[in-house]
Amino acid sequence: xxxxxxxxxxxxxxxxxxxxxxxxxxxxxxxxxxxxxxxxxxxxxxxxxxxxxxxxxxxxxxxxxxxxxxxxxxxxxxxxxxxxxxxxxxxxxxxxxxxxxxxxxxxxxxxxxxxxxxxxxxxxxxxxxxxxxxxxxxxxxxxxxxxxxxxxxxxxxxxxxxxxxxxxxxxxxxxxxxxxxxxxxxxxxxxxxxxxxxxxxxxxxxxxxxxxxxxxxxxxxxxxxxxxxxxxxxxxxxxxxxxxxxxxx
Amino acid sequence: xxxxxxxxxxxxxxxxxxxxxxxxxxxxxxxxxxxxxxxxxxxxxxxxxxxxxxxxxxxxxxxxxxxxxxxxxxxxxxxxxxxxxxxxxxxxxxxxxxxxxxxxxxxxxxxxxxxxxxxxxxxxxxxxxxxxxxxxxxxxxxxxxxxxxxxxx
Numbered sequence: 001x002x003x004x005x006x007x008x009x010x011x012x013x014x015x016x017x018x019x020x021x022x023x024x025x026x027x028x029x030x031x032x033x034x035x036x037x038x039x040x041x042x043x044x045x046x047x048x049x050x051x052x053x054x055x056x057x058x059x060x061x062x063x064x065x066x067x068x069x070x071x072x073x074x075x076x077x078x079x080x081x082x083x084x085x086x087x088x089x090x091x092x093x094x095x096x097x098x099x100x101x102x103x104x105x106x107x108x109x110x111x112x113x114x115x116x117x118x119x120x121x122x123x124x125x126x127x128x129x130x131x132x133x134x135x136x137x138x139x140x141x142x143x144x145x146x147x148x149x150x151x152x153x154x155x156x157x158x159x160x161x162x163x164x165x166x167x168x169x170x171x172x173x174x175x176x177x178x179x180x181x182x183x184x185x186x187x188x189x190x191x192x193x194x195x196x197x198x199x200x201x202x203x204x205x206x207x208x209x210x211x212x213x214x215x216x217x218x219x220x221x222x223x224x225x226x227x228x229x230x231x232x233x234x235x236x237x238x239x240x241x242x243x244x245x246x247x248x249x
Numbered sequence: 250x251x252x253x254x255x256x257x258x259x260x261x262x263x264x265x266x267x268x269x270x271x272x273x274x275x276x277x278x279x280x281x282x283x284x285x286x287x288x289x290x291x292x293x294x295x296x297x298x299x300x301x302x303x304x305x306x307x308x309x310x311x312x313x314x315x316x317x318x319x320x321x322x323x324x325x326x327x328x329x330x331x332x333x334x335x336x337x338x339x340x341x342x343x344x345x346x347x348x349x350x351x352x353x354x355x356x357x358x359x360x361x362x363x364x365x366x367x368x369x370x371x372x373x374x375x376x377x378x379x380x381x382x383x384x385x386x387x388x389x390x391x392x393x394x395x396x397x398x399x400x401x402x
Contacts, residue, residue: 006363021370022372023397027384030393066399
């Protein structure tokens with residue numbers, strides 16, 4: 001029995017991680033342990049049915065084993081197909097039926113957000129604006145005031161230049177949540193996804209009016225707007241992936 | 250006509266000229282020796298040029314233990330566990346002998362023992378146990394480490 005024959009007799013008795021260790025011992029061990037035959041033995045112990053076919057279902061049994069031998073928890077997103085440069089956002093805000101804000105905002109502008117928050121904003125809001133989470137934000141110039149007694153509503157459409165299509169982010173919904181302590185008035189709407197993604201529900205788009213407390217309790221003095229998908233997507237890549245999945249028409 | 254095989258003695262000579270005498274029932278635990286006995290070639294001392302005295306003694310001890318009817322199952326298990334507590338040089342010699350002499354169960358036990366010595370060990374530890382030189386270049390070693398990063402999480 002040669003040294004090599006001994007290794008070939010021992011390797012099928014090992015677990016996958018041990019055979020992987022053997023590959024790193026020396027060149028001779030590596031060259032023998034790389035043989036897919038041993039990985040077939042290991043796969044056969046773990047998933048006996050897999051070896052009932054003539055050839056492996058993946059390119060090699062080695063690849064099959066390392067992919068599935070345990071649950072992968074850390075899964076990073078691939079780079080998104082969409083970029084903020086491709087997007088234009090159509091934002092309209094009404095009080096009752098009067099249009100108080102109506103702009104086409106390029107994606108880059110929303111991505112960049114606030115450079116310098118205006119003076120006079122409360123600490124809670126300042127912390128929020130300076131926080132690490134990715135949020136789409138826009139300073140509102142000129143600032144506008146909104147009487148609290150009136151209903152305020154918003155709609156947001158988004159267009160993408162790469163395919164000349166449009167999707168709806170918010171379909172005219174009212175601001176119902178006014179967080180006085182955080183100086184944000186919030187509205188949300190559920191996102192509509194392309195039929196290609198049939199099983200996603202409940203992902204929401206949130207739209208906030210950011211305001212300064214100016215002593216007058218009947219109006220809010222809006223200096224900026226913010227849009228996010230905090231239930232679902234919190235990084236720039238996640239947001240772009242989520243937008244890519246909308247029902248673009 | 251009775252066969253008096255149970256009293257027959259088999260004589261063996263190791264590579265380093267040590268002689269051993271064992272009962273035939275013990276010797277035929279080795280398929281190789283059994284074939285010789287059956288072919289009538291076991292009347293004189295059988296030379297075993299590829300097994301040294303130390304290893305041959307171990308193998309014959311194994312065979313004796315497995316023929317002894319007074320040995321219980323638990324005693325046998327303990328014996329086998331202690332038996333295989335060897336360094337890698339002796340293990341290798343034992344592997345060669347078990348293979349050549351074709352002793353039932355011994356080869357499998359030794360192979361499993363080698364596998365158990367590898368299990369759960371890092372490559373550096375395996376090299377130390379089996380006295381293996383690391384002949385990878387740093388680049389090759391890094392390549393293997395990356396390829397097998399999945400196993401070391």
